[in-house]
Amino acid sequence: MSDRPVQGLRERKKAKTRALIQKEALRLFREQGYAETTVEQIAEAAEVAPSTVFRYFASKEELVFIDQFPPFAEALNAAPAELNPVQAVRVAMREVTAGQTAEEIAEGVERERLMLTVPELWAASLENVSGTLRTMQEILARRAGRAVSDPEIRNITGAITGVVFAVWLDWVKDPVMDGPAEVDKALAHLEAGLGL
Amino acid sequence: MSDRPVQGLRERKKAKTRALIQKEALRLFREQGYAETTVEQIAEAAEVAPSTVFRYFASKEELVFIDQFPPFAEALNAAPAELNPVQAVRVAMREVTAGQTAEEIAEGVERERLMLTVPELWAASLENVSGTLRTMQEILARRAGRAVSDPEIRNITGAITGVVFAVWLDWVKDPVMDGPAEVDKALAHLEAGLGL
DNA sequence: TATCAAATAGGAGTCTACTCTCAAAATATG
């Protein structure tokens, strides 16, 4: 009869510890650099043992990750069928960023900045990047009624990714910039044939 | 009046040792994987001391590199002024691959394959990639009489890079494919507005 | 409260890239 807590104290504490470790890690990475931060320092800052850090995260690199792609994939899947690939991507992106608070976006930018800045992390994101590319290719192919291996689909996916990536590189260098808006503008430019 | 050798014996021996170390390293990487190959093994295979490996190469990652970009940059710079960016890139690429033997190309593919496959190397190529992007952006901007920071130039550069990259990913998975030809076709597709 | 299960601290230990030192060997030079 006693109230069953939504989640045991143990679970809540675990989640809290995990979040704390990650938060402190990101802070230290930002303040003194990734390579310059040892796992021991992170453990100390989070007031846990180094071994505990590894119980929560398989590796130092993993401290930076959060899968942000799934929502985008869903939105892209759900975009109106009559839109061309670039239009669909634009719509999906707008939808995702619209569903995020300013804080969430800022946090995302910080994470991306780390990823694009720190070689080690760039490495860890290899699977992310190529996986993202493949997933996007699959979705776009299905939408267009083409095979996944269709070179044209591959080219379009590559171009979209390349353009978005180029904007990110600028964005990361100049955080004042309105990232989502700039990405949208760039995709519009691509859609218009890049004004060759 | 003894003949002055084109290059002292010392120099030649150095170059030879360096080449041998790199060759053995690449072989081992290919045969048993990058992470699975220790510097000690490389040293053993090349019949030198581990410390000697580090005297020639600053890090394990550096064993994979060769700057292949400069010739492309030159060719891009020299391309006829009336060509649009994509056309200029196509011409430059054709020129570069035309000046390479089949062996050189194959070796390049092998290197790229490693780069795109092994996370650690992908990391090391971060500077290469973003540096390449920036250089290309500079050249294209100058050719178009625009500022380097011009968003349109950035977008075009991003799209070209993205398309080429996407082809590479395919190429790496299927080495039978005629890479240069496929890249050229993809760029033609981009030039035509991606057939949206 | 008593018992059980899970999580943690603490620390010893491994692995490997990378550094440093020094003496020996190879090469250049007169």
Place this chain on the structure above:
DNA sequence: CATATTTTGAGAGTAGACTCCTATTTGATA
């Protein structure tokens, strides 16, 4: 041939990510 300079081998040493074990604590359960 004699001397100076470079390059090398050998090995000890460092650092930091990551693993594994054990005693202790902490939360769940009845």
